[in-house]
Structures are given as structure tokens and as C-alpha cells.
Amino acid sequence: MSDHPYRRARFLTSAARLAQCPPDQGFEVAFAGRSNAGKSSAINALCEQKGLTRVSKTPGRTRLINFFELDPERRLVDLPGYGYAKVSNQVRQAWQENLAEYLEKRRCLNGLVLLMDVRHPLKPTDQAMLEWAAGMGLAVHVLLTKADKLKRGPAGNVLRQVRQALDDLPGEHSVQLFSALRRQGLDEARAVLDRWLQL
Ligand code: GDP
Numbered sequence: 001m002s003d004h005p006y007r008r009a010r011f012l013t014s015a016a017r018l019a020q021c022p023p024d025q026g027f028e029v030a031f032a033g034r035s036n037a038g039k040s041s042a043i044n045a046l047c048e049q050k051g052l053t054r055v056s057k058t059p060g061r062t063r064l065i066n067f068f069e070l071d072p073e074r075r076l077v078d079l080p081g082y083g084y085a086k087v088s089n090q091v092r093q094a095w096q097e098n099l100a101e102y103l104e105k106r107r108c109l110n111g112l113v114l115l116m117d118v119r120h121p122l123k124p125t126d127q128a129m130l131e132w133a134a135g136m137g138l139a140v141h142v143l144l145t146k147a148d149k150l151k152r153g154p155a156g157n158v159l160r161q162v163r164q165a166l167d168d169l170p171g172e173h174s175v176q177l178f179s180a181l182r183r184q185g186l187d188e189a190r191a192v193l194d195r196w197l198q199l
Contacts, residue, residue, distance in 0.1 A: 009047040014064040026073035033115030035081030038145035041180035111196035118144040139172035147177040
């Protein structure tokens, strides 16, 4: 199997607030999505490491920003899943503020990977995220996850539907089908990451 920089990814640190993040230098790509969208599975598949994001799932860390380092200049950033119902409004608001602070102020952030279950695309929180990123001029690449759950025809329809929705927004956007389970769309996604991370 060929070597690629994502296989070198290692957990670096977790941050509850922007002030706890690693120094704002080099290049970062962040991953966001509703809880259960398949974010952890996608990061593991892209990095070809089954247990890489286990740390993001440990109690107490699910609401933190988790950093994975490819090299001293390049990081993948696992943002807390949004739309999780089983917490109080107060808790939800606090962690959305952390998310907002990171996305708005992080200068080394070069792009956002937004994950949506191909069977449930463009939920209101996803729409809000897309519009917000567009407003900040942040490039977005959408992974329509668990593509193995739909047949080719219906999956293609969702792809077109989401592409159309993205076309209505300003800025740089792209979208693809993805399946961590079938290892579908890995090269396509890595090509986007390569560009954003200047690899
Ligand atoms: P996260 O909460 O966004 O990090 O989502 P996870 O990666 O933990 O995945 C949530 C659930 O979806 C788990 O039960 C996974 O096994 C499942 N899942 C993730 N990716 C895929 C995929 O490509 N195909 C299928 N069929 N299931 C997946």
C-alpha cells in the first residue's frame, strides 16, 4: 500500500477553547457535521488508522476540538458534532460558541469538510453551517457519507441536489459521495485535503 501523509496522522491535543489550540500557524482542515454523520469513521478511513479518532469519542472529549498532526505544519481538526439532542440548551450554546470562535478566528484554517449522511442531507443545521462558512469566505467540501446505504441512482440524485444547493452559495464549494465502509471516495477527498494543506 502506498504511503501518504495522512497515514502519519497522530493525535496532538484537545482544546475546549481557542486559547488552548496549538499555535495558529501552518495549515489546518476542519471536519464538522451532525453527531453520527460518520465523521470519526471518515477521518479514520482517510488516515487508514482504525483507532485514530477513538480519543474524540472518549467521555469528556466529545465536545472538545481534537487536533491530529500530519507534520508540524499540517493538522486535521475534529470539531465537536452538532445537533446532538441529549444536552441542555446551555451546554449546547457553550460548545457552539467554541465552534464559532474556532471557525471565525483560526487563521491557519484553510477549508472545512462538512459531513452529511447521504440519506439525510442538508438538515437546517447543515444549511446554517454552509451559509455561515460562505459568509466567512471559508471553502467547504461536503462528504455525503454512508453512500453504501443507497443504490447508485438515488445516491447520484442526492449528489446533484446538494451540488445545486451549493451552487446557490458564494465561495468555493464541492461535494462527493463517500463511504468509509466501502472505502469509496478516499482519493477524491484526499485530493481536496492535499490542496488545502498545500501538500
Ligand atoms: P460521528 O458521530 O460523526 O463521528 O460518526 P461515526 O463515525 O461514529 O459513525 C456513526 C455511525 O455510522 C456508526 O455506527 C458507524 O458504524 C456508521 N458509519 C460510519 N460510516 C459509515 C459508512 O461509510 N457506511 C455505513 N454503512 N455506516 C457507517
